[in-house]
Amino acid sequence: MTQSWKGEFITLILVSYLIVSIHSAPLSAYLVSSFTPPDPDPNLPFNHIAFNNITGDIYIGARERLYQLDSDLNLKETVDTGECSHPNKDHVNDNKLLISLVTPQNYRLIACGGCDGDCQTSSLDNITLDQKSVSTTNKVVSTGDRPTVGAIVLGADNENTGEGKIDGDYFLFNGISGGAPRDTYFISKRRLIDHVSLQEVPGIAVVLPSEKNNLVFQHLISYKDYLYYFISRGEITYLGRLCRNTLDDNFESYTEIELQCTRGGSQNIIQSAYIGPAGSQLAESMNVNTTDDLLYAVFSSTSSSSLCVYKMIDVQQSFDDAILKCINGTGNKNSFLVGSMCNTHECIE
Structure with missing residues (x-):
């Protein structure tokens, strides 16, 4: 019987560098522009942000609101998404x-949340125009204060013979933070169909036993052939690759x-991450x-924060x-994902 390598919990021991600022000043000294919501309750929390790399516009997902700003943080449009009928x-x-989809055929903002975890799309030019509700099976985002991460990727034809031919379909990959028995999907993906449906692809959900469902997704990065999920589970941060x-x-x-x-103690809670080239001095x-x-x-603890590279x-x-350790039988057997096998799988573009 093969062991699972999905969830192989080895320690990633790498050279890390704490970037220390040589010159410090009050944050206000670096303030270029700011945005304050023009709403009766300006304290409604912001939840997510997306960017339009062509126009520079910024989109903010907030409680009961969507905002569209220009690159100078001037408000362009607001969508009132309303209160839930029985809020708790x-x-x-x-x-x-929030995910901006910028291609020659697609110029849409996808926003998921709402009272029932539904999604909607609208024009990136003006989020008040061409709004369409996107139906889906099972929820796309977590409830309460638990975060959700997601990314849109161009898919390969699942019915192809293995050549990886691109068929133009887009897929939403997400990660839903756990904490409630009904949160059964660890990571799932959905095909975006004509901006009106997110069709869940059968048989691809990785299922968590409810007693192990205490993870928090903090970040998601698409890099080359892989998606990298940054996950906090208890007091440990994991990096998942798919x-x-x-x-x-x-x-x-x-x-x-x-x-x-x-560095001088353990910073064990991941806050944010980025993959990119080194500058000359760091290189x-x-x-x-x-x-x-x-x-x-960027990691944090109760008393400090660090940037590790x-x-x-x-x-x-x-x-x-x-x-390799899993295949050789020297790795830890996975106990928190159901039905995983010690398989090698080549990424095909």
Whole structure:
């Protein structure tokens, strides 16, 4: 019997660097522009943000509101999404997931949340125009204060013979933070059909036992062939990796490693992350090229925060090591994902 490598909990021990500012000043000294909602209750929380890389517009998902700003943070449009009929801590109109889809055929803002976790699309030019409700089976976002992460990717034809032919369909991958028995899907994906339906693809949900359902998704990055999920489970941060193409119907490529950030103590809660090239000074200090990609991750504890930097080549090697250990029978058997197998799975674009 093969062991699971989905959820291989090895420690990612990499060289990390704490970036310390040489010059400090009050934050107000760096303020370029700001935005204050023109609403009767300006304290309604902001939940998510998306960008239009062509126009520079910024979209904010808030409680009961969607905002569209220009690149100088001037308000352009507001959509009032209203109160829930019977609001409580798990039943509020929070627009939690915003994704801008910018292609020659698609120029849409996808917003998910609302009282029932539904989604809607609208024009990126003006979010008050061409609004369409998007139907879906099962919920797309988590309820209450638990976050949701998501990304839209261009899919490969699932009915293809394995050549990875692009068929033009887009898929929404998401990660729903756990905490309630009804939150059964760990990660799922849905096909976007004509802006009016998010069709769940059968057989691809990874199911969590309810007693293990205490994870929090903090961030999601699409990088090359993979999606990288940043997850807090208890006091530990994990980095999960999944093939971004849609031929991975059963999520066979999913695996995890533990991500650590330590300097004078442990910062164990991931806050945000970014993958990009090194600057000249950082590249020299880490003995890498300026074109080499690095993972920048912000961690925090109750008393401090740190920015740790990892070489992506080392991150990828840690995933390869985790898979090999599982195949060789020396890795930990996964106990929190159901039905996982120790399979190798090549990402096909």
